[in-house]
Amino acid sequence: MLVIDSVSKTFNPGTVNEKKALDNVSLTLEDGDFATIVGSNGAGKSTLFHAVTGNFFVDDGRIVLDGEDITYCKEHMRSKAIGHLFQDPLKGTAPHMTIEENMALAYLRASTKKHAYFSRISGNEKKKFREQLALLDMGLENRMKQPVGLLSGGQRQALTLLMATMVTPRLLLLDEHTAALDPATADKVLALTEKIIAERKITCLMVTHNMHQALSLGNRTLMMDGGRIVFHVSGEERKKLTIEDLLEQFKARAGKRLDNDRILLSK
Amino acid sequence: MSTIFTLSILRSALELGCIYALVALALFLSFRILNIADLSTDGCFTLGCAVGAMVTLSGHPVLAFFAAMGAGICSGFVTAFLQTRMGVPSILAGIIVNTGLYTVNIAVMDFSSNVNLFACDTIFSLAKEKLSYGWYADWYKLLIILAIVIITGVLLSLFLNTRLGLSIRATGDNEYMVRASSINPLFMITVGLCAANALTALSGTLLGQYQKSCDINLGTGMVTIALASLIIGETLVRKGGIPRKIVGVILGSCLYRFIVALALRMNVPAEALKLVSAIIVAIAIAFPYLKEKSTFYRQRGIHRRICRKEESANVSH
Numbered sequence: 001m002l003v004i005d006s007v008s009k010t011f012n013p014g015t016v017n018e019k020k021a022l023d024n025v026s027l028t029l030e031d032g033d034f035a036t037i038v039g040s041n042g043a044g045k046s047t048l049f050h051a052v053t054g055n056f057f058v059d060d061g062r063i064v065l066d067g068e069d070i071t072y073c074k075e076h077m078r079s080k081a082i083g084h085l086f087q088d089p090l091k092g093t094a095p096h097m098t099i100e101e102n103m104a105l106a107y108l109r110a111s112t113k114k115h116a117y118f119s120r121i122s123g124n125e126k127k128k129f130r131e132q133l134a135l136l137d138m139g140l141e142n143r144m145k146q147p148v149g150l151l152s153g154g155q156r157q158a159l160t161l162l163m164a165t166m167v168t169p170r171l172l173l174l175d176e177h178t179a180a181l182d183p184a185t186a187d188k189v190l191a192l193t194e195k196i197i198a199e200r201k202i203t204c205l206m207v208t209h210n211m212h213q214a215l216s217l218g219n220r221t222l223m224m225d226g227g228r229i230v231f232h233v234s235g236e237e238r239k240k241l242t243i244e245d246l247l248e249q250f251k252a253r254a255g256k257r258l259d260n261d262r263i264l265l266s267k
Numbered sequence: 268m269s270t271i272f273t274l275s276i277l278r279s280a281l282e283l284g285c286i287y288a289l290v291a292l293a294l295f296l297s298f299r300i301l302n303i304a305d306l307s308t309d310g311c312f313t314l315g316c317a318v319g320a321m322v323t324l325s326g327h328p329v330l331a332f333f334a335a336m337g338a339g340i341c342s343g344f345v346t347a348f349l350q351t352r353m354g355v356p357s358i359l360a361g362i363i364v365n366t367g368l369y370t371v372n373i374a375v376m377d378f379s380s381n382v383n384l385f386a387c388d389t390i391f392s393l394a395k396e397k398l399s400y401g402w403y404a405d406w407y408k409l410l411i412i413l414a415i416v417i418i419t420g421v422l423l424s425l426f427l428n429t430r431l432g433l434s435i436r437a438t439g440d441n442e443y444m445v446r447a448s449s450i451n452p453l454f455m456i457t458v459g460l461c462a463a464n465a466l467t468a469l470s471g472t473l474l475g476q477y478q479k480s481c482d483i484n485l486g487t488g489m490v491t492i493a494l495a496s497l498i499i500g501e502t503l504v505r506k507g508g509i510p511r512k513i514v515g516v517i518l519g520s521c522l523y524r525f526i527v528a529l530a531l532r533m534n535v536p537a538e539a540l541k542l543v544s545a546i547i548v549a550i551a552i553a554f555p556y557l558k559e560k561s562t563f564y565r566q567r568g569i570h571r572r573i574c575r576k577e578e579s580a581n582v583s584h
Contacts, residue, residue, distance in 0.1 A: 053446075074451075075446050076445075076446060076449055076451045079446065079448055079449045080449040084447045086443065086447075090441075091443040091444065091447075092443070092444055092447065093441065093444055094437045094441040095441065096436075096440050097433070097436055097437060101433050102437075104430065105430075105433050105437050105448055105450070106448055108430055108434065108448070108449060108450065109448065109449045116430055117430055117431040118429045118431060119429060120428055120429055120430075121428075163448070164447075
């Protein structure tokens with residue numbers, strides 16, 4: 001369970017560039033919740049993610065994951081429990097290292113033993129990595145010794161997804177992780193995402209600019225504007241909602257039209 | 268070739284090449300793998316030589332290596348501490364430590380600017396007693412140096428494939444990924460720089476015992492020389508796994524020494540050696556780029572010739 005309790009963050013306070021990126025945001029995600037977030041440009045979606053991952057510390061408020069207060073927990077400590085996928089497929093993997101080595105790094109999360117520092121990738125682990133790669137159906141299981149830099153963006157993002165969920169995270173953050181991929185690959189990665197989340201009941205937050213996805217994926221939809229969550233819908237009410245309704249709601253609550261220049265209204 | 272290179276010149280080039288290969292390996296670790304330009308290398312090399320020389324003087328030539336590596340680790344730790352915990356930019360951290368090390372080195376050498384080891388045992392003189400018979404009588408120095416370099420290379424290659432080594436490599440390769448995957452990049456930078464500086468100091472001690480002296484200015488320009496070796500090595504092997512790259516770095520260092528030996532044979536005065544080094548480095552770094560350019564111009568030339576032919580063919584029709 002993730003509890004974000006009245007979190008605020010102002011960048012460059014006291015200067016002309018002052019920007020209130022998060023304004024008293026509160027959000028509770030129950031175990032197994034899968035919420036999608038849509039919002040205008042600069043609404044604070046990515047900032048919210050970065051606050052949760054610990055990229056910066058918030059000015060005010062608390063962030064609690066599974067009962068543990070992580071507000072001032074360091075980023076690499078949080079990432080033991082939080083999986084994070086970026087929009088840029090190049091950010092999630094180390095290009096000069098092989099597929100196998102990348103997966104071994106992701107698997108580090110599982111080991112809590114200190115003496116594991118000097119251990120090498122075992123045959124058993126290699127077999128396990130190979131089996132998991134085979135599930136992607138991209139032929140990557142036969143390219144384990146190749147550097148990741150040779151893979152396409154879609155393949156890299158699929159690999160990143162696999163790595164982020166190799167050890168089931170307590171929270172998965174997806175920051176428009178299919179936006180930079182071509183439509184066919186994006187569909188594939190998205191289907192894979194849905195499958196993994198459903199199978200393991202991972203608690204998940206996903207930023208998207210695709211209004212169709214915002215309503216069809218997961219069980220909750222959030223809309224953000226000006227650093228605040230302006231609209232929140234779930235359950236039966238959400239099922240009845242159309243994209244037009246969603247835009248209407250946004251206009252009513254935020255006092256303006258949704259101005260995201262990349263927004264996709266169609267499927 | 269035999270008139271330019273005598274066997275003894277070849278041998279001493281190989282010996283020096285292998286000694287300096289350790290610094291090149293250190294730079295491989297800090298500059299290539301961690302992506303940090305560690306400018307404390309010059310000072311650290313002298314530190315290794317100074318500490319090693321003093322311990323050797325006191326009658327412990329083998330212990331000298333471990334003492335020097337210990338000193339190197341301390342120096343690397345300070346550099347890493349400045350950049351990871353004090354917010355000093357990495358290049359500045361190296362320069363600061365390098366400056367400070369000058370005083371430290373002088374102090375280690377009992378406030379004199381050089382120390383000589385002619386009167387005491389070194390690992391080479393110890394080995395000479397045992398290895399001075401048979402065909403290898405002239406080669407015993409090279410054998411020892413080669414053994415040390417090979418052991419270091421194998422250990423480094425094994426280390427870089429452990430989980431710790433993988434984490435260090437990822438830290439230099441993709442910062443975002445590391446932060447998102449429970450690795451503490453600050454710790455990895457610290458470990459990496461400590462290991463790199465231990466190698467640099469090891470090289471310093473080895474050189475000190477090899478030439479039986481230590482001088483305060485010994486390390487000047489070491490970064491440039493090591494960088495040249497590293498880049499020549501990379502040009503030699505291009506792609507491949509870590510073991511292959513390590514072999515490349517060692518070969519690069521030897522090749523660099525051959526080039527220097529060649530320059531000396533062509534009566535380049537010893538004072539001009541630093542300039543020769545700088546020119547070699549510049550050429551080595553520019554070489555891959557120039558090669559790419561030349562391919563471009565060659566292809567464009569071919570393309571234009573074909574176009575011209577087609578044009579003239581069209582006109583004649």
